[in-house]
Amino acid sequence: MKKRIGIVGSGTTGLQLAYALKDDFEVTIVSHRSPEQLRSGRIMSTQVHFSPTRAREERFHMPKWESDSMIESIHITVGDQKLFAGMLEKPALSVDQRLAYSRYAEELERAGVSFQQKKVIKEEIEAFSDEFDLVIDCTGKNGPLIPFPVEKELTPFQTPQRKCIVGYFKGVKPTSPLGVSVTVIPEIGEMFEIPSETEYGPVTILFITAVPEGPLDMFKGIKSPEAFTIKMREAVEMFFPDIHERIVDIDFALCDENGFLQIAITPEVRIPYLNVNDKLFLGCGDSVILNDPITGQGSNLSSYCAEQLSDLLIEHKHSVRWDEELGRLYWERIKPFVKEVTEWTNAMTQPLPGHVIQMLLSAAEDQQKADEIARWFENPSTAHQAFLTKV
Numbered sequence: 001m002k003k004r005i006g007i008v009g010s011g012t013t014g015l016q017l018a019y020a021l022k023d024d025f026e027v028t029i030v031s032h033r034s035p036e037q038l039r040s041g042r043i044m045s046t047q048v049h050f051s052p053t054r055a056r057e058e059r060f061h062m063p064k065w066e067s068d069s070m071i072e073s074i075h076i077t078v079g080d081q082k083l084f085a086g087m088l089e090k091p092a093l094s095v096d097q098r099l100a101y102s103r104y105a106e107e108l109e110r111a112g113v114s115f116q117q118k119k120v121i122k123e124e125i126e127a128f129s130d131e132f133d134l135v136i137d138c139t140g141k142n143g144p145l146i147p148f149p150v151e152k153e154l155t156p157f158q159t160p161q162r163k164c165i166v167g168y169f170k171g172v173k174p175t176s177p178l179g180v181s182v183t184v185i186p187e188i189g190e191m192f193e194i195p196s197e198t199e200y201g202p203v204t205i206l207f208i209t210a211v212p213e214g215p216l217d218m219f220k221g222i223k224s225p226e227a228f229t230i231k232m233r234e235a236v237e238m239f240f241p242d243i244h245e246r247i248v249d250i251d252f253a254l255c256d257e258n259g260f261l262q263i264a265i266t267p268e269v270r271i272p273y274l275n276v277n278d279k280l281f282l283g284c285g286d287s288v289i290l291n292d293p294i295t296g297q298g299s300n301l302s303s304y305c306a307e308q309l310s311d312l313l314i315e316h317k318h319s320v321r322w323d324e325e326l327g328r329l330y331w332e333r334i335k336p337f338v339k340e341v342t343e344w345t346n347a348m349t350q351p352l353p354g355h356v357i358q359m360l361l362s363a364a365e366d367q368q369k370a371d372e373i374a375r376w377f378e379n380p381s382t383a384h385q386a387f388l389t390k391v
């Protein structure tokens with residue numbers, strides 16, 4: 001008889017796990033939103049999936065996306081000085097999670113994965129786990145439901161290091177070559193301009209990461225799409241002249257009234273396994289490894305951890321009982337990469353070290369170095385090495 005796995009949460013992590021596990025286990029996904037609610041709801045992220053994540057999606061036969069918005073490059077500007085456009089090794093892609101998650105969930109249901117629509121509450125999780133051999137908490141940044149212990153070594157901050165302000169816009173002419181444009185304004189914050197696919201066609205995501213209480217932290221109290229659009233135009237005019245020049249006035253608007261978001265995240269890493277009343281619970285994705293979005297690694301790291309976990313569970317599918325030892329093996333497998341991504345991401349929220357600024361400046365004169373820096377985002381181990389190893 002196949003073991004039964006309950007996955008709480010139908011985001012990047014829960015959905016990839018379900019694709020990877022569905023042939024070897026009886027999988028049930030519990031999520032508090034239906035595909036239709038996801039599709040018609042608020043945007044949740046900017047979700048650039050770099051090539052290793054896209055390769056995993058292919059490995060697990062997840063739906064493919066046809067797109068004219070493939071991300072080929074990373075453009076870097078510091079202050080008002082455009083430094084370079086580095087080429088990624090392989091294209092990346094951002095597909096609105098509202099569109100992606102709802103399609104993945106519908107396909108999984110057709111493929112025999114059970115869905116329950118329900119908001120699981122902490123007090124219920126133990127009773128809920130009686131139905132399953134294992135419950136995996138994939139509840140994202142609102143989680144976890146299980147009190148997995150905090151990994152203090154990787155959790156240096158007690159407050160958010162950035163305010164995240166995101167809008168999905170029509171009416172911005174794209175950069176060439178098509179890519180993510182990163183503008184760093186020292187001590188004030190950053191802007192990430194990202195081409196993305198949505199139900200409303202291609203859009204340009206304008207994603208501000210503002211240092212709290214600084215001059216870019218100028219969206220406080222803004223609730224309506226109209227006020228958000230006006231404020232974004234003002235911010236772009238004041239701080240990002242290159243984007244301002246590419247705005248087409250009559251077309252500049254959010255792609256839909258739910259196409260904007262403000263959030264601030266306190267990064268936190270937890271040890272993703274715990275025995276509760278002699279039963280193993282695991283966590284995967286943002287519920288246990290929550291980083292600031294500044295390096296665009298959250299979905300990518302979640303996808304990596306989900307792959308490691310699904311491989312491990314399949315290797316151990318015939319074990320009589322899954323216990324804490326399995327949790328320990330899982331953490332041992334993912335911890336080195338989690339540490340690299342987390343330390344790089346945390347470093348990016350602080351003033352850039354002098355040797356990194358030197359690297360960026362020298363990449364302006366050297367395309368090979370520019371490409372190496374662009375590839376930090378698809379292979380964050382190289383970024384970790386560059387940031388934390390002084391030469």
Ligand SMILES: Cc1cc2nc3c(=O)[nH]c(=O)nc-3n(C[C@H](O)[C@H](O)[C@H](O)COP(=O)(O)OP(=O)(O)OC[C@H]3O[C@@H](n4cnc5c(N)ncnc54)[C@H](O)[C@@H]3O)c2cc1C
Pocket residue numbers: 008009010011012013014030031032033044045046047048049118119120121138139140141142143145164165166263284285286287293295296297298299300301302
């Ligand atoms: C502004 C912003 C920009 C970002 N940009 C990028 C980027 O460019 N690239 C990148 O890789 N990452 C990015 N990220 C991070 C990325 O979005 C997350 O890392 C990723 O979505 C995590 O996936 P997840 O499945 O763990 O969580 P989520 O996608 O948040 O999914 C959690 C799921 O759990 C469900 N759920 C929650 N609580 C309960 C409950 N109690 N009961 C039942 N269901 C529940 C939710 O409905 C949802 O389905 C960004 C994040 C933000 C906030």
